[in-house]
Amino acid sequence: MRNIIFTVYYTILRYFRDKKTLVTMIVFPLVLIFILGSALSTAFTPSEMGKTKVAYLSLDKGGFTQAFEEFLQVEDVEELLEVVEIESYEEGVSLISQQKVSGFIFIEEDHSLRLQEGKEAKVKIVSSRYGNFRSKVIANVVEAFTNGSNAIAATATLGKMNPNYNPGNSIDYSTISIKGRIPTSMDYYSVTMLAMIMMYGSSYGIYGIAQDYFDSIGSRIKASPIRAYQLYIGKTLGIVLTLTLQALIVVLFSKYAYGVNWGGSIGVIMLICFSLATLSTGLGVMLSMVTGDRRAANNISSILVPVFTFISGGYMPLSNFGGGKIAGLFDRLKLVSPNYLTQRAMFNQIFDGSLKGAEVFIMGLWAISLMLFLTSIMAGRRQVQ
């Protein structure tokens, strides 16, 4: 244990003394975030954050329900909401508490009737986490419709019903109204550039382990009575913590200097960073072990990282990039990109405020890490001459 701890300590100490790399890992992403974030300052539309899942139940059989359900199928609305039709009120509440949906839209039995009678009728929106981005999306979609239908109701009463009324138009209004809640490009690039730079951190894994394995210092260390696993764990953990600390600096600086929205819990963000740091270190170690040649390993990683960044929309959002088949290909490709998993985990955490939404992606990161480390251990066994 002592052996592992001092190895971790010296690893971190040495990396933080390396000013050149430190600039690359901290200053460089901060500059990129600033440039990309302000150059492309138009806000992202909510659809780029993925669809919001919502439970839906209407006990009303009247015209309102019919109109509302048509509205839900309008293309603009479909881009925002994934509607899950359910059977009972309890089911809706339980889906929310299990965090399977972000909200629940409920329409009472006499809704249409009350409207016709000119009485007050409200569509009920249930959400466990008020104020978060996704429940805001739901509220705004419903609001957009009810405003519209109120308008219809009003004009209908005056006998001037407009048959060309297009409820889709009112969505524009809702997009504007939730602007403050959706990520600005600064928020977006903070996440993607952080993911990218941490992936470039795989070169720590490549050179760090290579030094202890192949250089003369490696001979000296291997000739000493430290066990290989202690060295391996200490070194790896040291690199992972170095990357995580660097990420923390980027997160805190961008939060306070640029006002980037990192969501409610920096702790969860750091957990995601730690997971990605482990993966990227593992990637470096694996490449180094399998090729047995740092230059080759570094070349491979410097091709992989931009590719991962690109397909996961790190340089620019890729919703429907290239259209049709190409877009479909990217949609499948990005699932294997650690950047994508990280970005989804972070966006879900930041804009849903839920760890639940991030969990599956964090687990994905750890699964890939595990595979990488197992591969390197097997390669390491082979390599000793």
Add this chain to the structure above:
Amino acid sequence: MVVNIKNLVKRYNELLAVDNVSLSIKEGEIFGLLGPNGAGKTTLINTILGLTRFDEGSIEIFEKDFKKHEYDIKKEIGIVPQDLAIFEDLTAYENVDYFGRLYGLKGNLLKERIEEALNFTGLQERKKDFPKKFSGGMKRRLNIACAIMHHPKLIIMDEPTVGIDPQSRKMILESVKKLNKMGSTVIYTSHYMEEVEEICSNITIIDHGRIIAKGTKEELKAMIAFEERVTIQLSAISFNLVDDIKKIDGVKECLLQENELLVVSVRGAGNLSRIIDEVGGKGIEIKGLNIEKPTLEGIFLILTGRSLRD
């Protein structure tokens, strides 16, 4: 026996780097391993340390099987690798601290030993500096400090003096002798004859992975000393001197150049006093006398037909 190697063979693909080497190193020795570039010195050392696998033969260290007692054995060994093995981004003090911890030292003992090692190598005043500010010699000394702070029973030094100033070299050679006096057995590889000659009690010469000669310094020299050469500076010369000396038993050749007489005898002739008598008997004063000793350099030349540093 500190190290006992039997019939060791190591191949790198086609290349036979260590060719059936057997040697044993006794406690308290400074064991010199001498050979030109590519002779297989480093390879041999690395197999001893378990850094390189070998194909045939056996290695015993401290009379234990290496595989079974790897970690116990490693604790008692200090290694000074041929290539500098120090962290450029750690200070001298931190370097020694790091390797001290690797060898399980801790607390006050660790601190004491770090100071001791730094003093020993003359780096005390520079302990807070980074090696990038060091001269080549200082780096070499730090390389040594990192290997000795745990007071190993066996210290292995692989060409610890390559490319450094004479002052540092002298200091290193002195420290090797000191370490040996303090109780460490030392394995010292080099391709510098003078060094090995100066400090080593036992010497093994290898070339192309094979042992070509081994023994004490004197034994080795005796092996190749086919003849003995004496030069005598004379106050005057006499006509019959050369002829008369040639008549002495064992003398093969006698030459006179100005005032200097060169006498070449067969090995072990034991005729030096008769030569001196002969000169004295002619009333000639001997102003100087020089017995040329065979050198290890000469041994290598004779055994391989090549000079050590080609």
